[in-house]
Amino acid sequence: MEKKKKILGASILFLTLVVINIGAGFIDFGDIPVFARILLSQTLIFLPVILYICVTKQNFFEAIRLRKMNIWSLLLVIPLVYVLEPLFICINAISMSFSTNVIAGTMQDIADTMPYIAGISLLALLPALVEEITFRGVLLNSFHRDSNPWPGILFSAICFGCMHMNFNQITYALVLGIVMGIVLEATGSILATMLMHFVYNGTSTTLLYLLPVLMKWSNGMLEESGMGPEEIEQMMNVGESAAEVTSEQMLTMGLVLIIPALIGLALAGLLVYLMAYLNKRHFILKGMFTRKTEKQKEAMAADRVKIMNVFLWIAIGFCVAYAVLTEILLRLP
DSSP: OHHHHHHHHHHHHHHHHHHHHHHHHTSOOTTOOHHHHHHHHHHHHHHHHHHHHHHTTOOHHHHTTOOOOOHHHHHTHHHHHHHHHHHHHHHHHHHHTTSOOOSHHHHHHHHHHSOHHHHHIIIIIHHHHHHIIIIIIIIHHHHOOTTOOHHHHHHHHHHHHHHTOSHHHHHHHHHHHHHHHHHHHHHSOHHHHHHHHHHHHHHHHHHHHHHHHHHHHHHHHHHHTTOOHHHHHHHHHHHHHHHOOOHHHHHHHHHHTHHHHHHHHHHHHHHHHHHHHHTTOHHHHHHHHSOOOHHHHHHHHHTOOOOOOHHHHHHHHHHHHHHHHHHHHHHOO
16 A cells, blocks of 8 residues: 555656646746756756655655665766667657757757856756656656566656657657666666766767867868868858758668667666676666566566556646647747
């Protein structure tokens, strides 16, 4: 009964977050700076979560699984993100063949108007803390079952993906949520997924800031080679035209990356196993990917509690409907 209450409470919490954030999406904030909108969106997630933990009288550290972990396994998170990068580029390219990237403009606005430290704090550090506390912390912990971690991982990943409320982000956030759920089981601590989230977002943010520097450097090199301003401008215009890829080209790009993505996924599996081994949780990780004995199946059946409920259905439905509406509005002439 206690497990059912935790699942129901977490489902109501997720529905509340969805309703609040959709409501905020229909408000015209006028001339509010983009950094203030990001702070507001994260606050609208963080405050209900903290209130939920207080109302349900949970221990904060246990509710989000904030525990000590092997420091060397924490450092392995960094190469883990980079070997997975082809997978997420592949997924992003395929998703962009049928959906619209709605966050590129926001990220570019931050990079154009704020210093690097402020930008990476808003786009990488803040989401790594707030979203991990919410999705790999409270939600996954509420859905979690010791005998079978998979349902908790999958449902928390679905919530994480849907909460982004646009199809481009939903697709790769769903996969990222599953990967981070596995990492959480391998390490036993949300510290690993917080760092993973930060490195993932921080890398793309850093590249945004580096791009103008690289462009300036390349222009300088071209000038030194004897090219005139008109020739350089013409070359830059050709580059901008080439960057405007079609849906078919995005799909082709995604398909080309499938092999590198699979290789990266295999390397990621080795790294995650090493992380689990260093934290003495490799037996848990093995159990997630091996065939169950009859005794284990009986234990899983006894521990089974249905996660999907009316509140989750409504929340997911709202997210999908909002994503459809966003896509339609973005495609209007």
